[in-house]
Amino acid sequence: MSTTNTNTYLNMQLLRFTTAGSVDDGKSTLIGRLLYDSKSIFEDQMDAVENSSAKRGLEHVDLSLLTDGLKDEREQGITIDVAYRYFATPRRKFIIADTPGHIQYTRNMVTGASTANLALILVDVRNGVIEQTCRHSFIASLLQIPHLVVCINKMDLADYSEEAYDKVVREYKDFASKLDVKDVRFVPISALHGDNVVNRSEKMSWYQGETLLHTLETIHIGSDQNHIDCRFPVQTVIRPHSDEYHDYRGYAGRIAGGVYKPGDEVVVLPSGFTSRIKSIETMDGPVEEAFAPMSVTLNLEEDIDVSRGDMIVRPNNQPEMVQDLDVMLCWFNSKSPLPRAKYIVKHTSNEARCMIKEVLYKVNINTLHRIEDDKDIRMNEIARVQLRTTRPLMVDDYNENRNTGSVILIDEATNETVAAGMVRL
Amino acid sequence: MRYSLTHLKELEAESIYVIREVYAQFENPAILFSGGKDSIVLTHLARKAFWPAKIPFPLVHIDTGHNFPETMAFRNALIEELGCKLVVGSVQESIDEGRVREETGKNASRNALQTTTLLDTIERNGFDACMGGARRDEEKARAKERFFSHRDDFGQWDPKNQRPELWNLFNGKKHEGEHFRVFPISNWTEMDIWQYILHEHIAIPSLYIAHKRDVIWRNNSWLPVSEHIKVEEHETVENKMVRFRTLGDITITGGVESMADTLAKIVEEVAAARHTERGNRADDKRSETSMEDRKKQGYF
Secondary structure, eight states, X not given: OOHHHHHHHHTOEEEEEEEEEOGGGTHHHHHHHHHHHTTOOOHHHHHHHHHHHHHTTOSSOOGGGGTOOSHHHHHHTOOOSOEEEEXXXXXXXXXXXXXXXXXXXXXXXXXXXXXXXXXXEEEETTTOSOHHXXXXXXXXXXXXXXXXXXXXXXXXXXXXXXXXXXXXHHHHHHHHTTSOOSEEEEEEOBTTTTBTTTBOOSSOTTOOSOOHHHHHHHSOOTTSSOOSSOEEEOOEEEOOOSSTTTTOOEEEEEOOBSEEOTTOEEEEETTOOEEXXXXXXXXXXXXXXXXXXXXXXXXXXXXXXXXXXXXXXXXXXXXXXXXXXXXEEEEOOSSOOXXXXXXXXXXXXXXXXXXXXXXXXXXXXXXXXXXXXXXXXXXXXXXXXXXXXXXEEEEOOTTTOTTTSEEEEEETTTOOEEEEEEEEO | OTTOOOHHHHHHHHHHHHHHHHXXXXXXXXXXXXXXXXXXXXXXHHHHHHTXXXXXXXXXXXXXXXXXXXXXXXXXHHHHHHTOOEEEEEHHHHHHTTSSOOOOSTTOOXXXXXXXHHHHHHHHHTOXXXXXXXXXXXXXXXXXXXXXXXXXXXXXXXXGGOOOOBTTBOXXXXXXXXXXXXXXXXXXOHHHHHXXXXXXXXXXXXXXXXXXXXXXXXXXXXXXXXXXXXXXXXXXXXXXXXXXXXXXXXXXXXXXXXXXXXXXXXXXXXXXXXXXXXXXXXXXXXXXXXXXXXXXXXXX
């Protein structure tokens, strides 16, 4: 690598994307293809996959074996958890959250979707939009993944036909009009043969758009974070107790939204004390601007009482301080919530106790229909609920800010994370 | 783009966030420090997380007794510089106390024995969270590891019953006697680590840089000759320019032939590499799922 390339590497952006799929729709093959064609597979990994393929009596090298990690999965040939994969091109570094697609793994899909900038939705061109497509798209929209790329796969099995592709695109657009998604793109591919994945297909000259990898490399992700509403949840207070920094008191945290500058007037919630930012510190020196998702330390002009769980915001742009929350909840645990059951709720660096006061309705995640006659929440179900917390939380609408609009619920007896929620204001 | 971070800066911000969460959520955390590049980067990030304060927890070294002398010198100098506490868990002591039995034979290693020493050290010191430098790209079983990884009171990992981890909300709740392993650099790749070391001018042990050394060819890599291995009759000791891509026990960590005697050259070599870094680790080769099996027991 030359010096220029080294510099390029230092200018790369990070794109996190999620995939969901089941054994047959070619998801693992697609990921294997992306890794293989972008030369992210090492020889010893490839050797291992070739050996495993041969042991199983397969004639071809099964690229899906590159991604199926745990013993049980290898034995059963299924993906049961969220697995993270990494690859890079000279333009971007990619983190793939690879999840299974069956309805009993909704919680895994939701987990993978929570941090993604982009969702890859796989559709078999022969089957068109099916229940699973709807489910994956709904989860992507519910979790507010900013970009959707719909890969219409197995084009080789449909004679690379433009007509077949157009039909699926129409079907999908029809369905997607019911969703809250901002950016949807379509790519006709064959993951098995590599058409339009990394390299442009010679068999689909009618397709003028970009290949999948080119889309992933160039899609604009700069606006995916909220740079308008200033939100700084305090994680911990830094007090060196050394002679050099005798009176130093810094508030450490990761910016959850907006842009902070020295001199900014700020208010600390929930206390309501006001002050100004004296400086924004890092070990590499002070910075003039800090924005999401930077981890920094704020120093304030006044010596006021600030601790973990507090939020430093601007006086003219504050989150809602509420104890009654309207939340879309995804239930993760085999133990269903009992009526008025109490949980620990975690929100940014804050924590309280809460109770599920009321279940408004459940959502059929295949059809998006509301279920109002059965309000018992079971594992992998999504429901709109009312939560009541023991103390106020400083929240935003999830659609405005994923960092300050999300909560998790923890069972007080088992300590398990039992649900994830998206706040609606 | 004005409000956008490079991927290294974003990874750095994520890791600092995780390290600060550990400090805030646990009573008695520690960093597992092997002397390898990943734990060195982790320590560097911990320093950034609390600057200008010192790192507010100890570094724990599980000492197999089969160390590269360079690693030990490096460790001691770093501790001195950081001014933080070092806790050593000794595998030799575990052997002497009869807690574990030493493997015998040509490919004998103390790798598996470390697990007992590690769990004993955690218990003796009452650590409730141990941060490690494991990365998800290293090995397939690690691809599913959480940032906050729950361990039962036997220190074991249950890959099928992991807590879901969403957004940046980490659940560090636990019962008495249980602990957590936390992996702040989960999302970094080998290339990210090297680029970051280069960019941040982080000091690393000289072993990573190509140097002349007496080695033998065993298990498809150049194994360093030391008092801890027996050279067989059919093996010949050669003096080669080698460097190490990972630093484990001196008895099982093979080197690669290399002329990369500067960090920049290493980055070039890593970019062109066709084998994974753990490809030279005999401990991973025992079976297709050897890492998963060891992790379930409580390994790093």
